Amino acid sequence: MRIAQVAPLYEAVPPGAYGGTERVIATLCDGLVSQGHEVTLFAPETSETDAVLESYGEPLRTRFSREELTDLAPHLHLQMLAELYSRQDEFDVVHSHLDIWTYPFTLLAQVPTVLTMHGRLDLDFLRDLLPRYGTVPLVSISDDQRRAVADLDLTWAATVYNGLDLSAYSDVPHDSDGYLGFVGRIAEEKGPLAAIEVARRSGLPLRMAAKVDPLDEVYYEEEVKPHMGHGVDFIGEIEEHEKAKFYAGARATLFPSDWPEPFGLVMIESLAAGTPVIALRRGSVPEVIDDGVTGFICDDVDQMAKAAERIGEIDPDECRRQAARFSAEAMCQGYIEVYEALVRARGSRG
Amino acid sequence: MRIAQVAPLYEAVPPGAYGGTERVIATLCDGLVSQGHEVTLFAPETSETDAVLESYGEPLRTRFSREELTDLAPHLHLQMLAELYSRQDEFDVVHSHLDIWTYPFTLLAQVPTVLTMHGRLDLDFLRDLLPRYGTVPLVSISDDQRRAVADLDLTWAATVYNGLDLSAYSDVPHDSDGYLGFVGRIAEEKGPLAAIEVARRSGLPLRMAAKVDPLDEVYYEEEVKPHMGHGVDFIGEIEEHEKAKFYAGARATLFPSDWPEPFGLVMIESLAAGTPVIALRRGSVPEVIDDGVTGFICDDVDQMAKAAERIGEIDPDECRRQAARFSAEAMCQGYIEVYEALVRARGSRG
Numbered sequence: 251m252r253i254a255q256v257a258p259l260y261e262a263v264p265p266g267a268y269g270g271t272e273r274v275i276a277t278l279c280d281g282l283v284s285q286g287h288e289v290t291l292f293a294p295e296t297s298e299t300d301a302v303l304e305s306y307g308e309p310l311r312t313r314f315s316r317e318e319l320t321d322l323a324p325h326l327h328l329q330m331l332a333e334l335y336s337r338q339d340e341f342d343v344v345h346s347h348l349d350i351w352t353y354p355f356t357l358l359a360q361v362p363t364v365l366t367m368h369g370r371l372d373l374d375f376l377r378d379l380l381p382r383y384g385t386v387p388l389v390s391i392s393d394d395q396r397r398a399v400a401d402l403d404l405t406w407a408a409t410v411y412n413g414l415d416l417s418a419y420s421d422v423p424h425d426s427d428g429y430l431g432f433v434g435r436i437a438e439e440k441g442p443l444a445a446i447e448v449a450r451r452s453g454l455p456l457r458m459a460a461k462v463d464p465l466d467e468v469y470y471e472e473e474v475k476p477h478m479g480h481g482v483d484f485i486g487e488i489e490e491h492e493k494a495k496f497y498a499g500a501r502a503t504l505f506p507s508d509w510p511e512p513f514g515l516v517m518i519e520s521l522a523a524g525t526p527v528i529a530l531r532r533g534s535v536p537e538v539i540d541d542g543v544t545g546f547i548c549d550d551v552d553q554m555a556k557a558a559e560r561i562g563e564i565d566p567d568e569c570r571r572q573a574a575r576f577s578a579e580a581m582c583q584g585y586i587e588v589y590e591a592l593v594r595a596r597g598s599r600g
Numbered sequence: 601m602r603i604a605q606v607a608p609l610y611e612a613v614p615p616g617a618y619g620g621t622e623r624v625i626a627t628l629c630d631g632l633v634s635q636g637h638e639v640t641l642f643a644p645e646t647s648e649t650d651a652v653l654e655s656y657g658e659p660l661r662t663r664f665s666r667e668e669l670t671d672l673a674p675h676l677h678l679q680m681l682a683e684l685y686s687r688q689d690e691f692d693v694v695h696s697h698l699d700i701w702t703y704p705f706t707l708l709a710q711v712p713t714v715l716t717m718h719g720r721l722d723l724d725f726l727r728d729l730l731p732r733y734g735t736v737p738l739v740s741i742s743d744d745q746r747r748a749v750a751d752l753d754l755t756w757a758a759t760v761y762n763g764l765d766l767s768a769y770s771d772v773p774h775d776s777d778g779y780l781g782f783v784g785r786i787a788e789e790k791g792p793l794a795a796i797e798v799a800r801r802s803g804l805p806l807r808m809a810a811k812v813d814p815l816d817e818v819y820y821e822e823e824v825k826p827h828m829g830h831g832v833d834f835i836g837e838i839e840e841h842e843k844a845k846f847y848a849g850a851r852a853t854l855f856p857s858d859w860p861e862p863f864g865l866v867m868i869e870s871l872a873a874g875t876p877v878i879a880l881r882r883g884s885v886p887e888v889i890d891d892g893v894t895g896f897i898c899d900d901v902d903q904m905a906k907a908a909e910r911i912g913e914i915d916p917d918e919c920r921r922q923a924a925r926f927s928a929e930a931m932c933q934g935y936i937e938v939y940e941a942l943v944r945a946r947g948s949r950g
Binding site: 318321322324325326328329331332333335336350353354355357358373374375378379382383 | 668671672674675676678679681682683685686700703704705707708723724725728729732733
C-alpha cells in the first residue's frame with residue numbers, strides 16, 4: 251500500500267526526548283516500511299525515518315515562541331495537509347495524526363483518510379465538533395479514551411494501542427531491590443506529589459526522571475522541589491537511550507496520573523524492562539496493566555503505598571511477556587488492518 | 601456571474617449594531633444582486649440578504665463563550681469553507697472575507713478565489729504566513745494597509761474601499777453648531793481619551809456613541825468613565841438607524857484612532873451626513889479625508905483641538921459629495937472588476 255503519514259510539526263519524528271506521539275509515529279513508519287509498504291511521512295525536516303520524508307522545516311518548537319505558535323501553527327499544519335491532499339492520487343490511504351485539523355479535507359478528498367486521536371476527548375468543544383464529521387473513521391489509542399464521547403454518533407475504525415520498539419529494554423536486568431521510579435512531565439495532573447507521598451509512606455527511595463516545561467516551572471519550584479532530598483531525587487529529563495536502564499533499575503514504576511490518560515507510554519516502557527507498574531485507576535490503566543499480574547491498580551495513594559510493599563509478588567518475566575501486546579509489530583498490524591478495510595470499502599463503493 | 605461570498609460566523613450579516621466587516625459584506629451582496637449577479641452568501645442563519653443564504657446556525661457570539669470560541673471557531677469556519685469548495689462547480693468566483701483561513705483551499709480548488717484582508721497586516725506571524733501563498737489574489741481596503749507587508753512577494757488584485765448604503769444619511773440636515781462626536785468602540789487604540797482632551801481644550805461638548813466590549817470593561821470604568829460630565833456625555837452603543845441623526849447633529853466627528861486603522865467606516869458615515877472629520881494621521885486616514893476640504897488631518901491632540909475651532913471652514917456639501925467615493929455602488933464596481941479579471945485569467949489559462 252502507498253500510505254501517507256501526517257505528523258504534527260512541533261517536534262521531530264522521533265523526538266529528541268519527551269514527545270510520545272512523535273515516537274509512536276516514527277515506530278509506525280519504520281514498521282510499515284519493513285513490511286514492504288510505500289510510506290511517505292509529512293513531518294519536520296530533522297525527522298529520521300525509513301519512509302520517504304516530505305519535510306516541513308525545523309520543528310516549530312525550536313523556531314517560534316509560544317505566542318507565535320498559537321497564531322501560526324494551525325496555518326502551517328493546514329498548509330501541509332492541503333499540499334498532501336493536492337497529491338492525493340499518489341496515496342491509497344492517508345493516516346493523519348493531526349486529527350481535527352484534517353477534518354475539512356475529508357470533505358474534499360477522494361482518498362480514504364483515517365485519524366488517530368492522540369489526545370483526551372473529554373473537552374466541551376469536541377462534543378460540538380466531532381459529530382459534524384461523524385462518518386470520518388477514527389482510531390482510539392485505548393477503549394477508555396472513547397468514553398467521554400460514547401453517546402455521540404462517530405465512526406470508530408478500531409482501538410490500536412500505541413506500540414514501541416521494545417528491543418532496547420529486553421537485555422537490561424530488572425533490579426527487584428531498586429528504587430521507585432517516576433517518568434514523565436512535572437505537571438499537577440501527572441501526580442508527582444502523589445509519587446512523593448507513596449515513597450514517604452512506603453519508606454522507599456524515589457527517583458523522578460521528568461521534564462519541566464516552561465509553563466510548569468512555577469509548579470515545580472513551589473510545589474515539587476521543596477520535597478526533594480531524604481530519598482527523593484529529581485534527575486531531570488532523560489534521553490531515549492537512558493530509559494531502559496532507568497526503568498530496569500526501579501523495583502516498580504509509579505504512575506499516579508490523575509487525569510484520564512488516553513494511553514500512557516510510561517507503563518509499557520516499564521513492563522518491557524520487567525518493572526511492574528503501580529498506577530491509579532484512571533483512563534487506559536486497566537487496559538494496559540493486569541492487576542496483580544503486571545502491577546497493581548489502586549484507588550488512592552494509601553493503596554499505592556501498600557502495593558509498593560507487596561511489589562515482590564509480581565513476576566518481572568510476566569511483565570516483559572505482556573509488554574509484547576504493545577510492540578511495534580502489534581501496532582503496525584492493527585493499523586494495516588484498518589487501512590485494508592478502508593481501501594476495500596472504497597473499492598466496493600466503485 | 602455566480603459569486604460565492606463567505607462571511608465570518610461571529611455576527612449576522614448585517615450585524616445588529618457594531619460590526620463593520622459584516623455590514624460591508626451585506627452591502628456588497630445586495631449591490632451585486634441588484635446588478636443581476638447570482639450571489640450565494642455563506643453566513644449565520646440570522647443574516648438578511650438579497651443573496652441566496654447558505655446558513656450556518658446562530659451567530660457564534662451568541663452561542664459560545666470567548667474560551668469556547670478560541671477552540672471551536674476555526675473549525676466551524678473551516679467546515680463551512682470545505683463545504684463551499686466541495687461545490688466549487690456552482691460558482692465562477694469565490695470571494696472570502698475569512699482571509700487566511702481560506703488559503704489551504706486555494707491549493708485544492710480550481711475556482712478562482714479572492715480574499716479581502718479586513719484586518720491589520722502588521723502582525724509578525726503574517727510575515728511568515730502570507731508569502732507561503734504569494735500567488736493568491738488579495739484585496740486591500742486601503743493602500744496604506746499594504747504598507748506593513750510591502751516588502752513581501754504577494755499578489756494584490758486591487759484596493760477596494762469599503763462602501764456603505766449612504767442614502768439614509770442624505771436627508772438629515774447637518775448642524776454646524778452641534779457637538780463633537782465620537783463613534784466606535786471604547787478601547788485604548790481608538791483614542792477615547794484623546795477625544796475627551798480635544799473637547800476640553802476646544803471648550804466644545806462631546807458625545808460618545810460607543811460600544812464597551814466585555815474585554816474593555818475595566819478600561820472603560822477606570823480610564824474613561826471618570827471623565828464623564830461637564831460637557832462630555834457617554835450615550836452607549838447606537839443602532840444603525842440612529843447613526844445618521846447622531847453624525848448630522850455633530851459639527852465634527854473626531855477620529856483619534858492611534859493604530860494603523862485599515863479603513864475606518866466612521867469617517868465615511870460622517871462625511872455622508874455632511875459632517876467633517878478631525879482625525880489623527882494614521883493608517884488609511886489620508887486616503888479617506890481630503891485635508892482642509894472634508895476635515896483636518898492632525899499630528900496630535902493639540903492640532904485636533906485647534907482644528908475643532910476652525911471647523912466652520914469646511915463645506916458640508918463637499919463632505920457629502922466626497923462620500924460618494926465610498927458608496928455601495930463604487931465598492932461593487934471595484935469588486936466586479938476584480939472578479940472579471942480573475943474569470944478572464946482562468947479562461948485564458950484554458
